[in-house]
Amino acid sequence: MNKFRRAVMWVALALIILLLFLSVYGAFIGAARAKGFISRLPLVVYWITFTLLLITALVMFRRLVRVPGLLLIHLGCVFILAGAMWSSETGHKLQKKLFGIDKITTGQMIIFEGHSDNCVILEDLKQIKKLPFSVELDDLKQIKQLPFSVELKDFQIEYYKTAYLHIQTRDGQGWRIPVEIDTEFPLGSEFGTVKILKTFENFKITIEGGSKKIIDDPQPGSNPALEVQITSPEGQVTTRYVFERFGGHTRPEDKFALSYRRVISDYISRLRIIKDNKVAAEKDIEVNHPLSFGGYHFYQHSYDAEAGQYTVLMVVSNTGLAVVYAGYWMLCIGVIWHLWLRHIVARIKLKNK
Amino acid sequence: MEIKYTVQGLLIYATIIAYLSAFVTSLLRREKTGHILYLFGFAIAVFSFGYRWYHVRHVPLQNLFEVFLCLGMIYPVSLFCRRILRVGGYSADMLIGAIVLFPAGFVFNAEPQQLPPALQSWLFTPHVAVYMLSYIIMAKATFQAILQLAGKGPNPNENLLPPEQATYRIICIGFPLLTLGLVLGSYWGKKAWGDYWGWDPKELWSLASWLVYVGYFHFRYMFGKKHPRINSFWAVAGMAAIIITLLWVNLSRLFPGLHSYAT
Numbered sequence: 323m324n325k326f327r328r329a330v331m332w333v334a335l336a337l338i339i340l341l342l343f344l345s346v347y348g349a350f351i352g353a354a355r356a357k358g359f360i361s362r363l364p365l366v367v368y369w370i371t372f373t374l375l376l377i378t379a380l381v382m383f384r385r386l387v388r389v390p391g392l393l394l395i396h397l398g399c400v401f402i403l404a405g406a407m408w409s410s411e412t413g414h415k416l417q418k419k420l421f422g423i424d425k426i427t428t429g430q431m432i433i434f435e436g437h438s439d440n441c442v443i444l445e446d447l448k449q450i451k452k453l454p455f456s457v458e459l460d461d462l463k464q465i466k467q468l469p470f471s472v473e474l475k476d477f478q479i480e481y482y483k484t485a486y487l488h489i490q491t492r493d494g495q496g497w498r499i500p501v502e503i504d505t506e507f508p509l510g511s512e513f514g515t516v517k518i519l520k521t522f523e524n525f526k527i528t529i530e531g532g533s534k535k536i537i538d539d540p541q542p543g544s545n546p547a548l549e550v551q552i553t554s555p556e557g558q559v560t561t562r563y564v565f566e567r568f569g570g571h572t573r574p575e576d577k578f579a580l581s582y583r584r585v586i587s588d589y590i591s592r593l594r595i596i597k598d599n600k601v602a603a604e605k606d607i608e609v610n611h612p613l614s615f616g617g618y619h620f621y622q623h624s625y626d627a628e629a630g631q632y633t634v635l636m637v638v639s640n641t642g643l644a645v646v647y648a649g650y651w652m653l654c655i656g657v658i659w660h661l662w663l664r665h666i667v668a669r670i671k672l673k674n675k
Numbered sequence: 676m677e678i679k680y681t682v683q684g685l686l687i688y689a690t691i692i693a694y695l696s697a698f699v700t701s702l703l704r705r706e707k708t709g710h711i712l713y714l715f716g717f718a719i720a721v722f723s724f725g726y727r728w729y730h731v732r733h734v735p736l737q738n739l740f741e742v743f744l745c746l747g748m749i750y751p752v753s754l755f756c757r758r759i760l761r762v763g764g765y766s767a768d769m770l771i772g773a774i775v776l777f778p779a780g781f782v783f784n785a786e787p788q789q790l791p792p793a794l795q796s797w798l799f800t801p802h803v804a805v806y807m808l809s810y811i812i813m814a815k816a817t818f819q820a821i822l823q824l825a826g827k828g829p830n831p832n833e834n835l836l837p838p839e840q841a842t843y844r845i846i847c848i849g850f851p852l853l854t855l856g857l858v859l860g861s862y863w864g865k866k867a868w869g870d871y872w873g874w875d876p877k878e879l880w881s882l883a884s885w886l887v888y889v890g891y892f893h894f895r896y897m898f899g900k901k902h903p904r905i906n907s908f909w910a911v912a913g914m915a916a917i918i919i920t921l922l923w924v925n926l927s928r929l930f931p932g933l934h935s936y937a938t
Contacts, residue, residue, distance in 0.1 A: 331897050335890060342886040349879040349924070356874035406872070428869070482789045498786070585789045609792035610867050621869040638869045646871060650858045657851045 330375070330382060337372050344368075361410065373403045391660025394652045401649030409642030417641070425639045426466050430623060434632040438473035438596055442466050442637050468637070470597040470616055477625060477633045478590045485584040487518060487548060487564065491577060501548065501582075511555055513577055520549040525565065536563075544630060548582050567628075589622050591633040607635075614640065676781045683730070686723035687780040690716050690747055691773045698769040713769050717750035720772070724748060731787040736803040737794060739925060740783035745807050747776040752811050760848070762841040763829045764818050771814055798863040802856060806881075809852035810917055813888075813910075816845035820910035823903055839903040842910050843895065850888050857885055877924045884916035 344365075348356035359365065376396055379386060386392045407413050410427075417423045429442035444464035489497040489509065499507050499516070506517045525547035526539040536549075546566040553559050564582040572579045588608050595603040595615050605613040613620040617640055624634035678684065693716030701709035724744055727735040735741035753768035779785075790799075822828070823838035836844060860881070865871040872878065891909035900906070 328897070331893065335893050335897070338886055338890045338893060342883050342890065345879040345883040345886065348874055349876040349883070353874045353876070356879065360874065484789070586792065587789070588792050588795070610796040610863075612866065612869070619869060621867075623869070636869045643865075643871075647862075650862065654851075654855055654858055657854045661847045661851050 327382060330379060334375060334379065337368075337375060340368070341372070361412065366412065369403060369407060373400055373407075376400045376403070389660070391656045391664060394656025395660065396656075398649045398652030398654075398656055401645055401652060403649075405642040405645030405647075405649055407642075408645060409639070413642060414639065423641075425617060425641060426468070426637060428636070428638045429464075429466065431472060431620075431635045431637055432632055433472060433474040433591075433635065435474055435477055438471040438594075440468040440471040442468060468616070468618070470595055470602065472620065472635065473594040473596055474633055475592040475594055476590075477592070477630060479586055479625070479630060480588040480590065481584040482587045485521075485582065487516070487550065488581045488583055489516065490579045490581070506553075509578075514552065514554045516580075517551045517553070518548055519551050519561070522547040522549070525563065546582065546584065550580060589625055589633075591622055591635065593620065593635075617641070679780065679785055681785070683723065683727060683785055684780060686719055686726060687744070687747075687776055690719045690723060691776050691780060692716075693719060694769045694773040694776070698766055698773070701766040701769065709766070709769070713750060713772075716769070716772065717748060720744075720747045720750075720776070733790050734800045734804075736800065736807070737788060737790065738783070739922070740779050740785050742803065742807060742921070743775055743779035743783065745804075746811055747772055747779065749775070749811055752808070752815065756812075756815055756845060757835075760841070760844050761834065761836050762815070762819065762845055763833065763835040764815060764822070764841075767818050768815065771811075771818070775811075793867045796863060796867065798859055798866070802859040802863055805852050805859065806856035809849045809856060810921065812845055812849035812852065813914055813917055816842050816849060816910050817914035819845060820907035823907045824911075839900055839906060842907060846888060846891065846910060846913075850892075853885055853888065857881055877920065880916065880920040880924050884913060884920050887913040887916050 344360075348359060351359065376399055380393070380396055380400075386396055408417075414425055414427045417425070426442050426444065429444045431439060431442055433439050442465065444466060485501040487499045487501060489499065491513065497507070497509065499518075501518055501521060503518055503520065506515050508515050520538075522538045523546060524539040524541070524543045525545040526537050528535050528537055548564045550562045550564055551559060552562060562580060564580045566582045566584060569581060590606050590608050592606045593604065593613055594601055595613075597616075603613065603615045605611075607613045607620060607622050609622050612622075619638045619640055621636040621638065622633070623636035626632045679687070693712050697709045697712035697716060700712055724735065724747075727741060727744060731737075731741075736745060749768050749772040753765050756762040756768075757765050819838045819841040823842060828837050829835035835841070860878070861871045864873055864878075887909060891906065891913065894902075894909060895906055898905075
């Protein structure tokens with residue numbers, strides 16, 4: 323290895339070690355700050371230097387071009403870095419300046435059931451302290467419009483069949499009981515037993531003939547609850563209602579607190595893309611199943627936890643993604659070929675000879 | 676620390692006992708008995724994993740308990756390393772198997788959990804399984820690196836590779852899996868969260884582990900076997916980064932992030 327090549331190798335090693343330390347530093351400062359940190363000017367210089375060094379290495383080290391696995395690995399890394407830079411906020415700004423392509427990098431949409439919208443809020447809604455529905459969209463500076471509208475036909479939350487009643491005593495002892503009607507669950511000699519008598523999808527209290535009546539209201543709405551019977555060790559029977567949404571309170575004489583929890587299995591937003599007054603695309607999006615349209619991906623991001631009336635979608639530009647994915651393919655194929663397959667092929671060839 | 680008085684717990688303890696007995700028997704130069712006990716321990720480990728699978732109704736790789744249960748099935752890796760790669764450390768693998776099952780048996784909560792929406796993807800199993808396999812392979816590489824640092828080598832009669840070469844050979848097997856895990860995770864991140872790289876602590880630590888091995892390859896390319904101790908230090912540093920990625924990130928409150936469901 324001549325001096326220049328050795329110098330390139332040392333620089334490569336130094337950049338790898340530097341990236342290693344930057345990764346560790348990023349892990350300590352948290353995702354949000356790390357995201358900002360990596361797009362600072364010194365880091366931008368670092369990414370460009372790294373990419374250029376990889377290209378220099380491909381030019382200088384013949385072995386990197388002659389050995390297919392090594393070529394794919396290094397070229398793959400160039401693609402990943404280039405794609406990531408192209409898809410970044412700065413990359414989008416550069417595309418606007420150079421080619422006049424004005425795309426939203428990332429943002430969020432709040433859409434109510436039965437409504438359509440094309441406004442994308444560029445700020446993270448989690449950072450806005452007000453509730454999303456009380457935010458005046460015009461007050462937000464960071465709003466951009468899509469060249470098409472997204473309509474929310476329906477939003478649905480699905481739950482696992484098994485729900486649980488959680489019991490927590492004052493001294494920290496706890497039980498998790500699957501919701502099974504009329505099954506008595508012993509809590510030991512100190513606490514007695516509990517029995518779930520009824521489940522409610524939409525718990526309501528009505529007054530009929532001057533007396534209170536508890537019903538499971540079939541009308542639209544949601545207030546999941548449980549009717550629980552508690553039998554104390556002395557045989558005293560009490561009935562309590564436990565609500566999923568409202569934690570309730572414990573009285574001084576209560577030996578334990580009850581809470582009702584259902585586990586969400588899926589969030590589904592039934593979407594329709596409207597372009598030029600026509601339905602251009604339709605998809606039920608879930609976590610792991612986004613919708614792709616017009617150079618954007620739409621993800622199920624959040625929802626109205628109070629009444630399930632609206633969905634929050636994350637809108638992400640797909641610019642540069644194909645380049646990153648091509649890099650991933652090259653890196654994986656390169657590594658597997660270079661470290662595994664070529665040895666297996668060589669062994670087979672040797673055996674055949 | 677708690678003892679699990681459940682079928683699952685008993686299966687884990689039985690595996691630990693079988694692995695430890697196999698280790699002790701091997702040390703006493705009763706290789707055949709040791710091998711049978713190791714195989715027996717592996718059979719219980721597979722049954723234990725299958726039992727968990729049946730119990731939770733999804734591939735049990737969701738949390739640290741299940742992941743360590745999976746890592747306990749180390750036998751095929753040690754067999755592959757010995758037979759195909761000519762790498763020693765067969766007896767040490769029995770001990771590694773018992774060590775990784777210890778937290779599953781005594782530390783981590785075994786309460787079954789339902790899969791949150793983000794984990795309901797075809798990428799869940801390959802992403803985690805590939806990582807687990809790479810971790811156990813890298814653990815073997817680290818053992819060889821430690822042997823090299825301690826100046827110990829295999830018995831000349833055994834026809835096994837010297838520790839420095841053995842470390843390199845095992846890392847060559849584990850590194851593609853580590854790469855695949857990283858890339859699959861990134862692809863999954865894009866599908867689930869909208870970003871192929873979220874700068875989450877777990878992502879950054881796994882990148883750091885990957886970079887240590889990238890550094891190892893570059894250093895070894897530059898100097899070959901001239902500095903075997905430094906080569907071994909790279910391998911040990913890689914394992915340290917892996918342990919942090921697997922355990923510290925999930926257990927410490929220092930690193931809150933998107934991967935918190937793995938706790």
